Amino acid sequence: xxxxxxxxxxxxxxxxxxxxxxxxxxxxxxxxxxxxxxxxxxxxxxxxxxxxxxxxxxxxxxxxxxxxxxxxxxxxxxxxxxxxxxxxxxxxxxxxxxxxxxxxxxxxxxxxxxxxxxxxxxxxxxxxxxxxxxxxxxxxxxxxxxxxxxxxxxxxxxxxxxxxxxxxxxxxxxxxxxxxxxxxxxxxxxxxxxxxxxxxxxxxxxxxxxxxxxxxxxxxxxxxxxxxxxxxxxxxxxxxxxxxxxxxxxxxxxxxxxxxxxxxxxxxxxxxxxxxxxxxxxxxxxxxxxxxxxxxxxxxxxxxxxxxxxxxxxxxxxxxxxxxxxxxxxxxxxxxxxxxxxxxxxxxxxxxxxxxxxxxxxxxxxxxxxxxxxxxxxxxxxxxxxxxxxxxxxxxxxxxxxxxxxxxxxxxxxxxxx
Amino acid sequence: xxxxxxxxxxxxxxxxxxxxxxxxxxxxxxxxxxxxxxxxxxxxxxxxxxxxxxxxxxxxxxxxxxxxxxxxxxxxxxxxxxxxxxxxxxxxxxxxxxxxxxxxxxxxxxxxxxxxxxxxxxxxxxxxxxxxxxxxxxxxxxxxxxxxxxxxxxxxxxxxxxxxxxxxxxxxxxxxxxxxxxxxxxxxxxxxxxxxxxxxxxxxxxxxxxxxxxxxxxxxxxxxxxxxxxxxxxxxxxxxxxxxxxxxxxxxxxxxxxxxxxxxxxxxxxxxxxxxxxxxxxxxxxxxxxxxxxxxxxxxxxxxxxxxxxxxxxxxxxxxxxxxxxxxxxxxxxxxxxxxxxxxxxxxxxxxxxxxxxxxxxxxxxxxxxxxxxxxxxxxxxxxxxxxxxxxxxxxxxxxxxxxxxxxxxxxxxxxxx
Numbered sequence: 159x160x161x162x163x164x165x166x167x168x169x170x171x172x173x174x175x176x177x178x179x180x181x182x183x184x185x186x187x188x189x190x191x192x193x194x195x196x197x198x199x200x201x202x203x204x205x206x207x208x209x210x211x212x213x214x215x216x217x218x219x220x221x222x223x224x225x226x227x228x229x230x231x232x233x234x235x236x237x238x239x240x241x242x243x244x245x246x247x248x249x250x251x252x253x254x255x256x257x258x259x260x261x262x263x264x265x266x267x268x269x270x271x272x273x274x275x276x277x278x279x280x281x282x283x284x285x286x287x288x289x290x291x292x293x294x295x296x297x298x299x300x301x302x303x304x305x306x307x308x309x310x311x312x313x314x315x316x317x318x319x320x321x322x323x324x325x326x327x328x329x330x331x332x333x334x335x336x337x338x339x340x341x342x343x344x345x346x347x348x349x350x351x352x353x354x355x356x357x358x359x360x361x362x363x364x365x366x367x368x369x370x371x372x373x374x375x376x377x378x379x380x381x382x383x384x385x386x387x388x389x390x391x392x393x394x395x396x397x398x399x400x401x402x403x404x405x406x407x408x409x410x411x412x413x414x415x416x417x418x419x420x421x422x423x424x425x426x427x428x429x430x431x432x433x434x435x436x437x438x439x440x441x442x443x444x445x446x447x448x449x450x451x452x453x454x455x456x457x458x459x460x461x462x463x464x465x466x467x468x469x470x471x472x473x474x475x476x477x478x479x480x481x482x483x484x485x486x487x488x489x490x491x492x493x494x495x496x497x498x499x500x501x502x503x504x505x506x507x508x509x510x511x512x513x514x515x516x517x518x519x520x521x522x523x524x525x526x527x528x529x530x531x532x533x534x535x536x537x538x539x540x541x542x543x544x545x546x547x548x549x550x551x552x553x554x555x556x557x558x559x560x561x562x563x564x565x566x567x568x569x570x571x572x573x574x575x576x
Numbered sequence: 577x578x579x580x581x582x583x584x585x586x587x588x589x590x591x592x593x594x595x596x597x598x599x600x601x602x603x604x605x606x607x608x609x610x611x612x613x614x615x616x617x618x619x620x621x622x623x624x625x626x627x628x629x630x631x632x633x634x635x636x637x638x639x640x641x642x643x644x645x646x647x648x649x650x651x652x653x654x655x656x657x658x659x660x661x662x663x664x665x666x667x668x669x670x671x672x673x674x675x676x677x678x679x680x681x682x683x684x685x686x687x688x689x690x691x692x693x694x695x696x697x698x699x700x701x702x703x704x705x706x707x708x709x710x711x712x713x714x715x716x717x718x719x720x721x722x723x724x725x726x727x728x729x730x731x732x733x734x735x736x737x738x739x740x741x742x743x744x745x746x747x748x749x750x751x752x753x754x755x756x757x758x759x760x761x762x763x764x765x766x767x768x769x770x771x772x773x774x775x776x777x778x779x780x781x782x783x784x785x786x787x788x789x790x791x792x793x794x795x796x797x798x799x800x801x802x803x804x805x806x807x808x809x810x811x812x813x814x815x816x817x818x819x820x821x822x823x824x825x826x827x828x829x830x831x832x833x834x835x836x837x838x839x840x841x842x843x844x845x846x847x848x849x850x851x852x853x854x855x856x857x858x859x860x861x862x863x864x865x866x867x868x869x870x871x872x873x874x875x876x877x878x879x880x881x882x883x884x885x886x887x888x889x890x891x892x893x894x895x896x897x898x899x900x901x902x903x904x905x906x907x908x909x910x911x912x913x914x915x916x917x918x919x920x921x922x923x924x925x926x927x928x929x930x931x932x933x934x935x936x937x938x939x940x941x942x943x944x945x946x947x948x949x950x951x952x953x954x955x956x957x958x959x960x961x962x963x964x965x966x967x968x969x970x971x972x973x974x975x976x977x978x979x980x981x982x983x984x985x986x987x988x989x990x991x992x993x994x
Binding site for chain 2: 264473
């Protein structure tokens with residue numbers, strides 16, 4: 159079904175309407191009108207804006223939200239999260255991912271990059287929820303090349319399972335990180351990514367040990383190390399990048415990879431440093447924003463994270479002029495990282511992915527909309543979320559919301575994490 | 577009118593009802609029932625919680641939200657904010673404060689400490705909105721004792737104007753800071769506070785220059801300096817405290833003053849340091865949480881600020897175990913700073929100030945409510961806000977909301993800040 163939005167306005171205050179045909183923006187402007195049989199969305203007192211892109215998460219970890227929090231990273235992972243994850247089945251992952259999608263829809267996210275177990279279940283959840291996602295199975299061989307065959311088998315099986323999920327759900331290869339995947343396996347991932355034209359999504363320099371470990375094992379810093387493996391191509395998305403230094407900045411910029419910063423997760427897990435945004439931007443590296451998994455954030459509302467992104471950079475630079483609102487908002491929409499697949503410009507021919515924001519929310523007034531979106535709003539200002547021309551939320555309500563909440567709670571209870 | 581809340585639950589999941597008589601909790605428990613003629617609030621799927629306390633703000637600065645943001649502090653103040661403030665009249669302040677109260681009610685704040693021009697207009701706005709506040713006129717003599725008489729006249733006039741605003745709105749003396757008020761005037765404020773039993777609310781060590789300036793002028797660090805003036809009594813609320821060191825910790829602890837941390841404002845204005853929470857807590861100093869004015873935050877939603885409070889301390893301490901969720905939530909409710917006037921414990925005989933939170937909000941599930949309130953929620957999870965037994969928000973809706981938004985926008989337009 160086609161969709162017409164009428165009576166909305168642009169951030170400038172100008173009136174705007176929009177018509178979507180077959181999931182694509184067919185017309186946008188002041189004088190667009192509905193055609194008979196179109197689905198209709200009333201944009202009165204609503205501002206039409208691009209949706210947000212979550213460049214790094216583990217969606218189903220909503221099941222573990224608040225479970226064993228406020229603990230040291232390895233204690234939390236080894237004694238709580240990993241044992242619980244060992245009990246996960248596909249239905250757990252499905253409902254955890256649905257809960258994540260529900261939150262993302264409610265807070266204006268249209269697309270995300272996921273790395274998690276049971277990727278076919280993730281894909282099914284994303285498809286049912288209506289969002290876009292890149293989905294990948296975490297690949298780990300514990301730096302042991304003898305486990306490389308198992309890693310490769312798992313990876314290929316996941317790609318097979320995800321072969322027919324498009325166009326909204328796309329597979330990626332998700333080697334967990336350079337401290338958990340052997341050089342041989344990383345080289346194989348690079349080769350598969352090139353041959354199959356499949357994106358790669360991996361953790362990169364979240365903690366300092368990744369740098370020292372890489373130096374110890376390879377004699378190289380992580381920048382040249384990944385460059386040598388062919389894993390810094392424009393098809394690669396690097397999550398975190400906190401410990402990047404000159405060697406990484408040069409290598410990543412030369413290779414064309416995208417870096418996704420996760421400021422809230424980095425603070426919550428106290429990774430020890432602030433993402434070097436100024437240097438990354440100066441190097442010309444594409445930058446996106448991610449929440450990380452809900453259990454290290456603990457939400458998926460990018461409106462809150464974009465605020466922290468900007469505040470933390472001002473603090474780290476000791477300069478309140480750093481990362482101003484327009485720039486922060488652009489990053490959250492994916493405008494500075496095209497490979498992430500956002501739709502930062504709503505023009506004819508673009509995918510019909512957008513949100514309507516309640517411009518009459520008190521915290522969005524009296525003026526200066528973009529500054530208020532970044533610094534004053536939370537995600538509940540979003541009133542409607544549309545992806546591929548399909549209305550996923552209308553008047554702040556999402557279909558199936560109660561069922562998703564109930565089922566996710568049942569799965570968390572089953573896993574013993576409540 | 578009396579009020580009965582039925583069908584709600586406690587954070588533990590136990591059912592609870594509550595009856596308020598003449599603004600006080602008359603009964604609370606599983607078996608409380610309504611009496612004929614009571615106003616009724618349905619608590620189904622709602623958790624009954626204390627409201628939050630905003631220990632430091634300049635409420636009417638909502639008018640300047642987003643105006644000339646992302647600038648260096650003194651550039652922003654001298655070239656934008658102060659010239660705009662020079663044009664303020666009482667009606668501007670009234671509607672700016674009403675907008676602030678609207679946001680606070682919507683996000684579960686029941687009481688705040690304000691420092692702003694036209695305090696009688698602030699008081700009228702708070703009275704009309706239904707919140708509680710301590711209200712004070714900023715007192716400034718530019719360190720020039722010859723302007724002390726004008727300061728004292730202004731201060732006494734403001735106390736007169738605020739004499740009959742109680743019991744929800746209480747006056748305080750609000751010397752702007754130790755770098756803008758002379759020693760003579762601060763001594764006079766201390767004396768008036770003691771004689772009249774009136775609280776004092778002042779900025780304290782937000783920026784490093786306050787320390788060096790105090791040393792230059794008095795030969796003392798700010799701790800001993802204020803102690804010597806009698807301005808660290810239990811009636812004193814110190815906003816910021818970022819640059820407190822041992823001399824301040826000892827003096828403030830000995831005097832019994834309360835410190836309010838404003839983590840979001842401190843990051844946004846890049847004050848150069850993180851509030852030394854661990855040391856302040858170890859010294860036994862009462863700690864509260866504040867937003868600061870909306871134009872340096874830029875919101876008044878304490879749910880967002882309590883998250884940043886905890887995250888920033890974890891980061892600064894390089895330890896994710898620091899300031900866990902329970903402790904952060906307690907601070908936001910005023911439980912660690914009784915002088916701020918919150919109601920962190922809902923018991924019979926306490927003021928009937930509380931909120932109902934939508935426990936069916938997806939981000940509050942599947943379990944671990946307190947962690948989710950701190951790390952996952954924003955203020956829109958609040959469904960009802962009650963102060964002194966009066967329902968200020970019901971089903972997420974506040975009376976007069978549209979009028980407040982419209983009037984505030986008119987006043988901001990008049991001031992030329994849109």
